[in-house]
Amino acid sequence: MSPSNTALNLQANWQPLCSTADLVAGSGIVALAGGQQVALFYLPDTEQQVFAIGNRDPKSGANVIGRGLVGNLGGDLVIASPLYKQHFRLSDGSCLEYPEQQLPVWPARVQGERVEILG
Secondary structure (H helix, E strand, C coil), X not given: CCHHHHHHHHHHCEEEEEXXXXXXXXXXXXXXXXXXXXXXXXXXXCCCCXXXXXXXXXCCCCECHHHCEEEEECCEEEEXXXXXXXEEECCCCXXXXXXXXXCCEEXXXXXXXXXXXXX
């Protein structure tokens, strides 16, 4: 597939999740995408600005990741689960303390007044 076809294909798969007015800087909110809860973290001082990661904590099974605390560990932006305090990289969903734990992640972007994920 040529780069222009790839760009068109990717553009067609972006889906809006919420408005930028719904976001809270340095914090998370939760939205539904295809029946799955997605935690969105708005970090306006970073290059990417919005990160989308699964909301279900793999250790407890509870949908709480969107309530976690954002931090920086070893140069990685992370979210700390509010229940067991394990840290997940916002970039790839991997867990720092338990490598067998993984959260799904989606590419996310701000388009005007909309927040969208690729999926």
